[in-house]
Amino acid sequence: MVVLSQPVVDNFCLMKTCKPASSFFPGIPVIDLSKPDAKTHIVEACQEFGFFKVVNHGVPIEFMTRLEAEAVKFFNLPQAEKDKARPPTPFGYGNKRIGPNGDVGWIEYLLIMSSNPEFNSQKSFSIFPENQEIFWSAVNAYVGAVKIMVCEVLELIADGLMIEPRNVLSRLLRDEKSDCCFRLNHYPPCPELQALSGRNLIGFGEHTDPQIISAVRSNNTSGLQICLRDGTWVSVPPDQYSFFFNVGDSLQVMTNGRFRSVRHRVLADSLKSRVSMIYFGGPPSGEMIAPLSSLMEEGEESLYKEFTWCEYKMSAYKTRLGDNRLGLFEKTAGQ
Ligand SMILES: C=C1C[C@]23C[C@@]1(O)CC[C@H]2[C@@]12CC[C@H](O)[C@@](C)(C(=O)O1)[C@H]2[C@@H]3C(=O)O
Ligand SMILES: O=C(O)CCC(=O)C(=O)O
Numbered sequence: 354m355v356v357l358s359q360p361v362v363d364n365f366c367l368m369k370t371c372k373p374a375s376s377f378f379p380g381i382p383v384i385d386l387s388k389p390d391a392k393t394h395i396v397e398a399c400q401e402f403g404f405f406k407v408v409n410h411g412v413p414i415e416f417m418t419r420l421e422a423e424a425v426k427f428f429n430l431p432q433a434e435k436d437k438a439r440p441p442t443p444f445g446y447g448n449k450r451i452g453p454n455g456d457v458g459w460i461e462y463l464l465i466m467s468s469n470p471e472f473n474s475q476k477s478f479s480i481f482p483e484n485q486e487i488f489w490s491a492v493n494a495y496v497g498a499v500k501i502m503v504c505e506v507l508e509l510i511a512d513g514l515m516i517e518p519r520n521v522l523s524r525l526l527r528d529e530k531s532d533c534c535f536r537l538n539h540y541p542p543c544p545e546l547q548a549l550s551g552r553n554l555i556g557f558g559e560h561t562d563p564q565i566i567s568a569v570r571s572n573n574t575s576g577l578q579i580c581l582r583d584g585t586w587v588s589v590p591p592d593q594y595s596f597f598f599n600v601g602d603s604l605q606v607m608t609n610g611r612f613r614s615v616r617h618r619v620l621a622d623s624l625k626s627r628v629s630m631i632y633f634g635g636p637p638s639g640e641m642i643a644p645l646s647s648l649m650e651e652g653e654e655s656l657y658k659e660f661t662w663c664e665y666k667m668s669a670y671k672t673r674l675g676d677n678r679l680g681l682f683e684k685t686a687g688q
């Protein structure tokens with residue numbers, strides 16, 4: 354019999370659990386960016402899954418491993434040291450609490466504003482008093498290379514949709530006022546719970562990403578799951594050398610519902626830590642999030658009310674993680 358100590362019980366009592374996945378989903382679309390047909394396959398994947406894996410992406414593996422090592426160094430610090438970093442309001446270090454509305458998960462994370470390097474060097478974000486510079490240079494090298502890849506993917510999407518100009522989406526991330534952010538997530542293992550109940554803790558509860566697109570890279574620990582069109586949850590086989598892309602709510606709106614903003618979640622592994630790094634590509638605050646005119650067919654009407662990214666983000670931060678955020682902006686009959 355496994356006896357749980359009181360702190361272990363306290364840690365788990367607010368957390369949701371889930372049966373561990375028994376197998377990996379073999380149908381995740383794989384896009385090879387070096388192939389001429391990449392654009393067609395990306396568009397198909399965005400329509401069917403809102404999710405795809407990218408290989409031959411051009412991001413140096415060394416940038417991934419260097420940042421992962423820095424992240425592990427940070428997450429391995431004593432709790433009291435990590436708590437010296439600013440709280441996630443919204444940028445900073447967070448532990449178990451996700452967002453401002455009471456969501457919890459078996460996770461600790463650093464949420465970083467990526468569009469403003471000034472912010473990252475501010476003392477208020479101070480982590481690693483001694484080697485901050487090494488940490489931030491690893492973040493900046495990684496984020497810089499990932500942003501180039503994400504913009505390339507957005508241009509392939511425009512090509513695949515046969516809309517012009519081809520930078521109609523990528524320009525939003527390249528804009529100096531773009532609102533992109535970056536997240537380092539650590540999901541510690543949960544062996545006690547697995548032993549007791551045969552279930553795994555939910556690390557990051559189900560949600561869609563509000564931005565245009567997100568690019569996830571993780572170590573070789575599984576945990577990421579996506580929800581298919583029929584509502585089934587499937588597990589994504591981990592691949593530390595590739596990127597996994599999520600279509601976000603904003604891209605669903607910009608394609609007037611042709612692309613699917615994918616619901617996804619992360620289960621903590623019972624034995625291994627998962628470390629992931631996610632780049633969220635968001636537009637400038639004042640940008641209207643509306644269907645791209647070049648994509649709309651004659652007589653086609655927008656499925657959504659008009660809103661700016663700033664309005665959507667403010668509304669999103671009032672919601673719980675699993676809420677249907679876009680639902681508030683869908684037009685109802687006659688609107
Ligand atoms: C519960 C929340 C966390 C979140 C803000 C929100 O109120 C709803 C959206 C959440 C999400 C999901 C994708 C990204 O991880 C994130 C940074 C984002 O932009 O929207 C998180 C927000 C967060 O963790 O602060
Ligand atoms: O950690 C992961 O693999 C994904 C996390 C995620 O979906 C998010 O941070 O929005």
Ligand SMILES: [Fe+2]
Pocket residue numbers: 560561562617
């Ligand atoms: Fe997400």
